[in-house]
Amino acid sequence: MNDMLTSRERFGLLVIDEQPDRCNIMPLITSHAATVKGMKLRDYYTNGENMARAQIATVEKYEHDAISIFSEVGIIAEAMGSEFEYPENDLPILRTPVLEKKDIEEIKLPSPRADGRLPVYLEAIEYAYAALGDRIPILAYIPAPFTTAMMLSDPNKFLIQTIREPSRVESIVDRSLAAAIELCYHVIDAGGLPIIVDPLASSSVVSPKTYRQYALPSERKLVDFLHRYDLDIILHICGDTSPILDLLPQTRADLISIDQVNMQQAIDKLSSRVRIIGNYDTSRLAFSTPEDIEAEVRYMVEGALHAKKGYIAATGCEVPIKAPEKNVVAFIDTVKEVGWYWV
Amino acid sequence: MYQDLTPEKISLREWSRQFRMVGDSEIRQFKYYNNDEWGIYLSPPATFMVYGSRQLKKLKFDNSLAALRLWGFTFNESERLFRARQSGKRIIAAMGDLGTVPVIALAFPDCIPFYPDCTWWTPFFNESTVLLDKASELGTPEASCFVRSTLAAFHKMAYFPKPDILFASTGASCDDYSCIMQMVEDMGYELNWLEIPFRRQRRSLHVPEEHTVAESGFEYPKRFETYLVDEYKRVWQKMEALTGTGDLEDLNASIEKNNRIRRLVNEIKDLTQTAAVAPFPALEMMIIEFGNLYGYADIDEWLDILKMIKQTIADRVEKGIGVLASDAVPLAWVTPTADPLLLNIVEDLGGRIVATEYVINQALTTIEEGIEPFHALARSFMNASLIGSTEERVRQIARGVDSGKIAGVIITNMLGCSHCAMETRLIEEKLKNVPVLAIDIPAPLGITAQLRTRITAFIEMLR
Numbered sequence: 144m145n146d147m148l149t150s151r152e153r154f155g156l157l158v159i160d161e162q163p164d165r166c167n168i169m170p171l172i173t174s175h176a177a178t179v180k181g182m183k184l185r186d187y188y189t190n191g192e193n194m195a196r197a198q199i200a201t202v203e204k205y206e207h208d209a210i211s212i213f214s215e216v217g218i219i220a221e222a223m224g225s226e227f228e229y230p231e232n233d234l235p236i237l238r239t240p241v242l243e244k245k246d247i248e249e250i251k252l253p254s255p256r257a258d259g260r261l262p263v264y265l266e267a268i269e270y271a272y273a274a275l276g277d278r279i280p281i282l283a284y285i286p287a288p289f290t291t292a293m294m295l296s297d298p299n300k301f302l303i304q305t306i307r308e309p310s311r312v313e314s315i316v317d318r319s320l321a322a323a324i325e326l327c328y329h330v331i332d333a334g335g336l337p338i339i340v341d342p343l344a345s346s347s348v349v350s351p352k353t354y355r356q357y358a359l360p361s362e363r364k365l366v367d368f369l370h371r372y373d374l375d376i377i378l379h380i381c382g383d384t385s386p387i388l389d390l391l392p393q394t395r396a397d398l399i400s401i402d403q404v405n406m407q408q409a410i411d412k413l414s415s416r417v418r419i420i421g422n423y424d425t426s427r428l429a430f431s432t433p434e435d436i437e438a439e440v441r442y443m444v445e446g447a448l449h450a451k452k453g454y455i456a457a458t459g460c461e462v463p464i465k466a467p468e469k470n471v472v473a474f475i476d477t478v479k480e481v482g483w484y485w486v
Numbered sequence: 487m488y489q490d491l492t493p494e495k496i497s498l499r500e501w502s503r504q505f506r507m508v509g510d511s512e513i514r515q516f517k518y519y520n521n522d523e524w525g526i527y528l529s530p531p532a533t534f535m536v537y538g539s540r541q542l543k544k545l546k547f548d549n550s551l552a553a554l555r556l557w558g559f560t561f562n563e564s565e566r567l568f569r570a571r572q573s574g575k576r577i578i579a580a581m582g583d584l585g586t587v588p589v590i591a592l593a594f595p596d597c598i599p600f601y602p603d604c605t606w607w608t609p610f611f612n613e614s615t616v617l618l619d620k621a622s623e624l625g626t627p628e629a630s631c632f633v634r635s636t637l638a639a640f641h642k643m644a645y646f647p648k649p650d651i652l653f654a655s656t657g658a659s660c661d662d663y664s665c666i667m668q669m670v671e672d673m674g675y676e677l678n679w680l681e682i683p684f685r686r687q688r689r690s691l692h693v694p695e696e697h698t699v700a701e702s703g704f705e706y707p708k709r710f711e712t713y714l715v716d717e718y719k720r721v722w723q724k725m726e727a728l729t730g731t732g733d734l735e736d737l738n739a740s741i742e743k744n745n746r747i748r749r750l751v752n753e754i755k756d757l758t759q760t761a762a763v764a765p766f767p768a769l770e771m772m773i774i775e776f777g778n779l780y781g782y783a784d785i786d787e788w789l790d791i792l793k794m795i796k797q798t799i800a801d802r803v804e805k806g807i808g809v810l811a812s813d814a815v816p817l818a819w820v821t822p823t824a825d826p827l828l829l830n831i832v833e834d835l836g837g838r839i840v841a842t843e844y845v846i847n848q849a850l851t852t853i854e855e856g857i858e859p860f861h862a863l864a865r866s867f868m869n870a871s872l873i874g875s876t877e878e879r880v881r882q883i884a885r886g887v888d889s890g891k892i893a894g895v896i897i898t899n900m901l902g903c904s905h906c907a908m909e910t911r912l913i914e915e916k917l918k919n920v921p922v923l924a925i926d927i928p929a930p931l932g933i934t935a936q937l938r939t940r941i942t943a944f945i946e947m948l949r
Binding site for chain 2: 148276
């Protein structure tokens with residue numbers, strides 16, 4: 144069947160509880176776009192126009208339903224003073240967390256138009272919006288406060304502090320929340336729809352207790368802030384979130400993006416309250432064959448398509464940078480074959 | 487509590503900054519259909535820009551809370567129609583008559599009338615050819631009016647839900663639109679047609695018959711009222727069949743409610759157009775006028791918004807403050823612009839709109855109360871400017887010119903709009919006592935430096 148709607152129209156219907164022509168397809172194609180465009184990664188994440196052009200080229204190639212402005216979760220921490228290395232063909236690497244050099248009180252709130260690579264992100268959003276904003280949602284990934292807090296710190300020390308120094312962790316998270324909100328103001332004015340990503344709040348990294356104590360409240364505050372704008376907010380947490388599935392609706396996010404979770408379990412627990420996004424195994428996308436992918440994606444979509452509040456077919460995490468393009472095509476084509484509502 | 491700042495027109499970014507001062511309780515205070523979950527609509531322009539209305543990045547907006555409410559409410563209309571359907575209301579598509587069928591539809595419980603025709607603004611607000619391209623694919627020629635985007639919207643069903651019933655006008659109506667509606671019918675939609683008579687003036691070649699005069703001064707054969715009464719009764723019967731109910735007292739109540747809106751809008755227009763300094767921008771005023779057609783799918787909330795706007799404007803008039811310079815050149819605007827940006831541009835270049843003729847006179851004049859309701863609707867409709875001769879339209883515009891308050895007239899001519907193509911030239915020719923600028927409205931994103939130069943030159947010449 145042929146698409147009847149643009150991606151923008153399709154997503155617009157989903158978020159007002161209407162079934163679109165087919166389910167939205169939003170694999171987390173982020174830095175993989177650099178591969179598609181034949182671009183070195185450093186050229187991708189240090190230049191907004193490059194990032195946007197790579198994303199546009201990728202959407203034109205795969206015809207999925209979202210542009211994803213993102214490279215890695217350190218951007219806010221970097222703008223607050225953490226230092227990163229920029230390998231030519233890899234993602235930035237955290238070298239010196241700012242809290243190794245300064246106290247929390249000394250860390251300034253970033254200016255999104257001036258500090259770190261935040262201007263790169265804003266330029267990418269503006270470029271993509273000007274080019275395709277009438278046809279496709281421009282998703283702008285915002286590192287959640289808990290994740291940023293860990294990128295401001297030595298991660299090992301930070302995890303210990305979550306147990307021994309809760310008030311310090313809370314103040315770092317609060318500072319990160321303020322920085323995230325400041326970034327969101329600019330992202331929205333640029334035309335991007337903020338999507339909150341909190342990989343370090345995953346149950347693969349921290350306990351449900353730690354999640355409940357630090358990450359969840361800050362996610363909820365960020366969602367509440369964005370709801371002032373009446374925006375529909377996606378929350379993505381990588382890895383295994385099975386132990387915290389019941390807590391996720393408390394964030395008040397409108398769409399929950401899951402990774403290493405049993406989809407049926409997620410549907411049972413969440414689908415009457417939020418729209419579900421997920422969750423094809425990205426390692427399969429990297430190392431499997433198009434034939435296997437087709438069978439597995441078909442199974443996934445058929446099981447999730449009629450989730451009560453709606454469903455977006457996606458990968459569980461970012462599409463691997465070097466994933467074979469034929470595998471990504473297999474994923475998208477399969478959803479387009481089986482993911483129809485209007486027949 | 488949010489306090490309005492000194493009036494001015496501000497950009498989307500400036501509104502975003504100002505929105506930080508709006509409290510959560512104020513945001514939650516305004517809602518459509520009285521729904522707390524999805525009915526809240528007080529958002530800054532940036533919200534709708536994020537969802538694809540790209541032109542909002544370029545527009546300037548009034549900086550009052552009332553204007554914010556106006557924008558939030560009108561830009562939420564598409565969602566509102568879907569929410570109406572989800573909550574069990576019936577969706578009534580009224581097309582082409584511009585102002586009468588919704589008054590009838592609103593007499594029935596839980597019925598939400600709207601005008602699919604208004605989709606013609608969407609390509610401009612979105613700066614997008616998505617709908618126009620789809621309309622072309624579906625068979626409309628490129629040289630037809632922007633109302634062809636309505637055909638694409640019916641095809642896509644992403645801009646409004648499938649209506650429970652459709653009423654479409656033909657006869658003395660926009661002919662491009664009429665053709666589009668026929669194509670909608672070809673898609674399988676069942677259309678209920680009603681015919682609008684051409685408002686003939688008394689002429690020697692006509693068979694002698696009784697004529698009468700509408701409130702706005704247009705003369706017409708009296709029997710047209712009887713004709714329209716029959717047409718409106720057919721609409722009523724269809725609505726009765728749809729809803730299983732029908733009480734003429736409810737029609738009287740609907741007339742009374744619509745009149746409240748019409749009076750309020752006339753008061754707002756009078757305040758705005760006669761103040762020493764323009765207290766409200768032309769773009770917001772155009773949106774206010776068009777609200778008379780159907781109340782943007784929640785007439786009660788719309789009425790409340792209008793009250794707030796009137797209060798804001800009255801306060802500004804009392805203080806002698808406004809959004810334009812006091813020496814702005816007073817202009818009349820004839821035929822609504824499909825491209826909202828043009829209203830901004832004219833004001834930015836020193837113009838001020840003090841009179842409008844947006845071809846919806848029938849929705850601006852009040853409906854007589856205390857007489858048989860269908861008859862009242864028919865008499866009201868005969869005020870329509872688009873159903874008579876150009877000469878009549880010119881006379882009406884000329885009345886404003888002769889009053890001395892208008893220095894120049896801007897007529898907008900829609901690409902492919904066949905009645906515009908003929909009428910604009912005629913109006914231009916016949917308006918003798920005032921300089922006229924006729925503007926061809928280009929496709930989305932088509933406003934050129936040359937067009938700006940023409941407007942600048944026109945306003946400088948008037949000055």
